[in-house]
Amino acid sequence: MSKIDNSKRSFLKTSAILGVGVSAPMIFTNAHAAYQNEPKGSTVTFGFNVPQTGAYADEGADELRAYKLAVQHINGEGDGGMLNTFSSKALGGNGINGKKVVFVTGDTQTKSDAARASAKRMIEKDGAIMITGGSSSGVAIAVQGLCQEAGVIFMAGLTHSNDTTGKDKKANGFRHFFNTEMTGAALAPVLKNAYGTDRVAYHLTADYTWGYSQEGSIRKYTEAMGWKTIQAVKTPVGAGDFSQYITPVLNSGADVLVLNHYGKDMVNSLTQAVQFGLADKMVNGKKFEIIVPLYSRLMAAGAGSAVKGIFGSTNWHWSLQDAGSQAFVKSFGKAYGFPPSQAAHTTYCQALLYADACQRAGTFMPSEVGKQLEGFKFDGLGNGPTEYRADDHQCFKDVLVVKGKENPTSKFDVLEVVEVTPRAQVEYEASMLGGNLGPYNNG
Numbered sequence: 001m002s003k004i005d006n007s008k009r010s011f012l013k014t015s016a017i018l019g020v021g022v023s024a025p026m027i028f029t030n031a032h033a034a035y036q037n038e039p040k041g042s043t044v045t046f047g048f049n050v051p052q053t054g055a056y057a058d059e060g061a062d063e064l065r066a067y068k069l070a071v072q073h074i075n076g077e078g079d080g081g082m083l084n085t086f087s088s089k090a091l092g093g094n095g096i097n098g099k100k101v102v103f104v105t106g107d108t109q110t111k112s113d114a115a116r117a118s119a120k121r122m123i124e125k126d127g128a129i130m131i132t133g134g135s136s137s138g139v140a141i142a143v144q145g146l147c148q149e150a151g152v153i154f155m156a157g158l159t160h161s162n163d164t165t166g167k168d169k170k171a172n173g174f175r176h177f178f179n180t181e182m183t184g185a186a187l188a189p190v191l192k193n194a195y196g197t198d199r200v201a202y203h204l205t206a207d208y209t210w211g212y213s214q215e216g217s218i219r220k221y222t223e224a225m226g227w228k229t230i231q232a233v234k235t236p237v238g239a240g241d242f243s244q245y246i247t248p249v250l251n252s253g254a255d256v257l258v259l260n261h262y263g264k265d266m267v268n269s270l271t272q273a274v275q276f277g278l279a280d281k282m283v284n285g286k287k288f289e290i291i292v293p294l295y296s297r298l299m300a301a302g303a304g305s306a307v308k309g310i311f312g313s314t315n316w317h318w319s320l321q322d323a324g325s326q327a328f329v330k331s332f333g334k335a336y337g338f339p340p341s342q343a344a345h346t347t348y349c350q351a352l353l354y355a356d357a358c359q360r361a362g363t364f365m366p367s368e369v370g371k372q373l374e375g376f377k378f379d380g381l382g383n384g385p386t387e388y389r390a391d392d393h394q395c396f397k398d399v400l401v402v403k404g405k406e407n408p409t410s411k412f413d414v415l416e417v418v419e420v421t422p423r424a425q426v427e428y429e430a431s432m433l434g435g436n437l438g439p440y441n442n443g
Helices: 003-018 057-074 112-124 137-150 180-195 209-224 243-249 263-275 297-307 323-336 342-361 366-373
Strands: 043-050 100-107 130-133 153-156 173-175 200-206 228-235 256-260 289-291 311-314 386-388 399-404 415-421
Touching: 043 057, 043 112, 043 342, 057 100, 057 130, 057 263, 057 297, 057 323, 057 342, 100 112, 112 130, 112 137, 130 137, 130 342, 137 153, 137 173, 137 209, 153 342, 153 366, 173 342, 180 209, 180 289, 180 311, 180 399, 180 415, 200 209, 200 243, 209 228, 209 256, 228 243, 243 263, 256 263, 263 289, 263 297, 297 399, 297 415, 323 342, 342 366
Parallel strands: 043 100, 043 130, 130 153, 153 173, 200 228, 200 256, 256 289
Antiparallel strands: 311 399, 399 415
């Protein structure tokens, strides 16, 4: 419950004791009453909290590029990007609620403590009304908790763990990106068709919430179709050299290696697995296979030829031909000289979705903005029709299954979409992942 709600209760109680009327002053009944970091001047401040150093720095750099582009488009600069294709027409390219958007940045370092510290600084010292960003679920969950306590909205960046909108979900937090449950549901049928049901899998798993969630979802769906899991080994984030973890795979009896890694960790572990000859082995009478459940263009490009033929999933890809995707690729490419990653896409969308919700609400008050996002159905931002489910603040849309291209035409053309998995196949009951949103906090 917010401070405003508590104050109202206290006022009513005191009024009753004194025998006076109980009609509350305007500050208590106005839905747009005072709240945390309410903008007073001609600008409103967004806080962009991204990994500028560490294993996920490449993703963070692309996120920041997209955020800057989103601010330009919201303020009426540039070509407007996906504002031209977005089904909601609330934003007019003149800022939000009569205010221009400005921003401050922070470096999460892909560390939860550092991310909370930078988010706290942006809220307390810079007056950020909303925090967004990150390329780690551990970071996202930590910052989401901080934003709930502080009374500002958190628009999650690249976070794929089920827990973000599962057991750790918060009313003030919203996620556009998909999760590991959806990856498992989309990827498993493709793996079944490609590799059959009689497989023995070995998992190398990033040692934090996303890794555990990704491993769990892949095991859930592959074991249900007959695969066996022979071993699952945790690896530290930012390990660099994964040879000590890959060597035991060679004689384990496994005929599939699942790399639950992301960012530079995925680039390093996949490259080293190929160098160790795993992709050329025959085990159990079958060709050895490697799977990367969560892909991005940046990772695929970093791994080079090692990604050829390797399946995975992605939230979005720059080769999609819908009007929204094409508009974003055009704007991003014009600004930076290369196509955007899925990290850039999801963070750009989050900035636009937040701005749009504020405009429709006529305020930046978290509880009112949240009401505009809950159950919001939209289109024109890539991925087709999408809904921000009210029950858990998770976006539901189609999921892409991709694989490394055998014959890429450029250094950016490294992944191909092999299946667009419809939303109905990846959707689940909100209660399945646990957690409780709780009430909004307005500060």
